Amino acid sequence: MFDYLANPTRFVRIADVLFRPVAILATGLILVGLYFALFASPADYQQGDTVRIMYVHVPAAWLAVLGYVAMGVCALFYIVWRHPLADIALRAMAPVGALFALLTLVTGSLWGKPMWGAWWVWDARLTSMLILFFFYVAVIALANGFDRAERGSRPAALLALVGVLNVPIVKFSVDWWNTLHQPASLIRSGGVSIDPSMLTPLLFMLAGFHLYFVALVILRMKALLIERRITSLQLRQARQTAKPVHPTNTGPNA
Amino acid sequence: MNAFIQQIQRDLAIAWASRLDIGVILLFFVIIVTMFPLAIGPQPEILRPLAVPLLWIAAFLSILAGFDRLFAADLRDGWLDQVALSKLPLFAYVIAKAVAHWLVSGLPLLLAVPIVGLLLQVESAVLPSLVIALLIGTAALTLLGVIGASLASGARQAGGLMALLVLPLALPVLIFGVLASQPEAGSFMSPHLKLLAAVLMVLLAIAPPVAAAALAEADDDGGA
Numbered sequence: 001m002f003d004y005l006a007n008p009t010r011f012v013r014i015a016d017v018l019f020r021p022v023a024i025l026a027t028g029l030i031l032v033g034l035y036f037a038l039f040a041s042p043a044d045y046q047q048g049d050t051v052r053i054m055y056v057h058v059p060a061a062w063l064a065v066l067g068y069v070a071m072g073v074c075a076l077f078y079i080v081w082r083h084p085l086a087d088i089a090l091r092a093m094a095p096v097g098a099l100f101a102l103l104t105l106v107t108g109s110l111w112g113k114p115m116w117g118a119w120w121v122w123d124a125r126l127t128s129m130l131i132l133f134f135f136y137v138a139v140i141a142l143a144n145g146f147d148r149a150e151r152g153s154r155p156a157a158l159l160a161l162v163g164v165l166n167v168p169i170v171k172f173s174v175d176w177w178n179t180l181h182q183p184a185s186l187i188r189s190g191g192v193s194i195d196p197s198m199l200t201p202l203l204f205m206l207a208g209f210h211l212y213f214v215a216l217v218i219l220r221m222k223a224l225l226i227e228r229r230i231t232s233l234q235l236r237q238a239r240q241t242a243k244p245v246h247p248t249n250t251g252p253n254a
Numbered sequence: 255m256n257a258f259i260q261q262i263q264r265d266l267a268i269a270w271a272s273r274l275d276i277g278v279i280l281l282f283f284v285i286i287v288t289m290f291p292l293a294i295g296p297q298p299e300i301l302r303p304l305a306v307p308l309l310w311i312a313a314f315l316s317i318l319a320g321f322d323r324l325f326a327a328d329l330r331d332g333w334l335d336q337v338a339l340s341k342l343p344l345f346a347y348v349i350a351k352a353v354a355h356w357l358v359s360g361l362p363l364l365l366a367v368p369i370v371g372l373l374l375q376v377e378s379a380v381l382p383s384l385v386i387a388l389l390i391g392t393a394a395l396t397l398l399g400v401i402g403a404s405l406a407s408g409a410r411q412a413g414g415l416m417a418l419l420v421l422p423l424a425l426p427v428l429i430f431g432v433l434a435s436q437p438e439a440g441s442f443m444s445p446h447l448k449l450l451a452a453v454l455m456v457l458l459a460i461a462p463p464v465a466a467a468a469l470a471e472a473d474d475d476g477g478a
Contacts, residue, residue: 134421134422135422137418141418142405142409142419145406145415147410151408151471151475154471155405155406155468158405159405161464162401162423162464163422163423165456
């Protein structure tokens with residue numbers, strides 16, 4: 001299957017088929033989720049209406065972590081098998097994941113001010129999420145830090161793989177350290193601990209955010225593939241039109 | 255093993271030939287430390303609780319400052335190609351580079367800490383645990399610097415990019431290092447020191463293969 005997808009033209013064809021339904025479904029799920037989140041769900045008995053921030057915060061945090069894991073898998077594929085599409089996928093995911101990490105930090109901060117009385121606290125979960133964001137930024141900077149774009153692929157993949165070490169720290173920080181941030185309530189031993197009235201909008205938003213992530217990544221992968229093709233066509237054109245500087249200098253096109 | 259020792263000797267010989275550079279890093283460290291009392295204020299009661307964290311930050315920055323050229327000369331003058339052709343595996347070359355670099359930049363810094371600490375009113379009771387924690391911490395940071403320098407070698411902004419890569423990775427070292435420098439009952443083997451040592455072990459396992467893979471790519475690209 002991975003060999004089958006290795007052909008970029010074939011990938012673009014499949015991506016074209018996939019993109020529209022995924023994008024429409026994502027929009028629909030998020031709209032339904034937002035309706036439940038903003039109108040059809042109760043306010044929290046302690047937090048009041050600020051609890052509604054959670055319906056964006058939790059899916060964003062989820063995708064920030066899951067996006068990094070997906071990026072790490074791509075990095076592994078690129079390092080071990082040099083799969084060309086894995087590099088494209090890694091480059092496509094990094095900014096999207098960074099966006100979700102930033103969204104998590106911003107929404108958490110907006111929630112923290114009324115609830116904890118501070119925009120930011122140096123809590124284990126907040127700090128590890130901030131570090132995750134730094135890793136995303138570092139991967140993006142490294143992937144694009146070289147004169148020849150492809151030269152950054154392997155260093156960026158290696159860094160992404162090293163950064164995977166941070167993921168379990170983000171996930172389990174609330175269990176390992178006694179933190180201000182509340183512990184896990186969806187995936188935990190003992191079952192879900194959220195009331196169904198609040199679970200419904202959360203699940204809609206979660207599903208919607210997942211598909212939104214997929215749609216964005218497909219779109220970015222397509223754009224990156226087209227960008228590469230343009231660059232290689234431009235290079236070829238430049239080589240064909242360039243005249244040798246010295247008549248005696250016999251280059252490949254002389 | 256022989257080639258490994260020779261690689262270290264070569265790096266040390268090169269460092270000795272330009273031994274003034276060692277002094278530059280050391281002076282950089284002293285100047286950073288000097289800046290804190292000037293910025294925070296000279297009162298001993300304010301400085302004393304901050305002394306250990308400030309020394310750690312200063313040590314971090316001065317060690318990082320010496321890293322961006324670590325592999326550049328070897329890539330440029332073809333030494334890395336020779337290593338690739340020799341019996342010395344690339345990951346052993348990376349470890350040799352790290353050892354030599356630590357001897358040149360980490361060790362002098364460590365020797366300077368008891369004296370520089372005086373500037374920040376470090377209590378003499380803290381000194382042994384501080385030096386031991388810094389010993390492990392600078393070794394861990396050297397391995398991180400090796401990762402950063404190899405990944406960024408050949409990049410447009412190699413120096414800045416390296417700092418961007420290394421600092422997030424270095425945060426566990428900083429956190430556990432500062433905690434291990436100030437053990438509660440004055441005993442060396444605090445749990446934080448063990449955690450710091452564990453971080454060093456993890457880095458010892460991942461830094462050589464990661465740096466070797468990155469250097470192989472940089473070498474393929476035709477040098478920096």
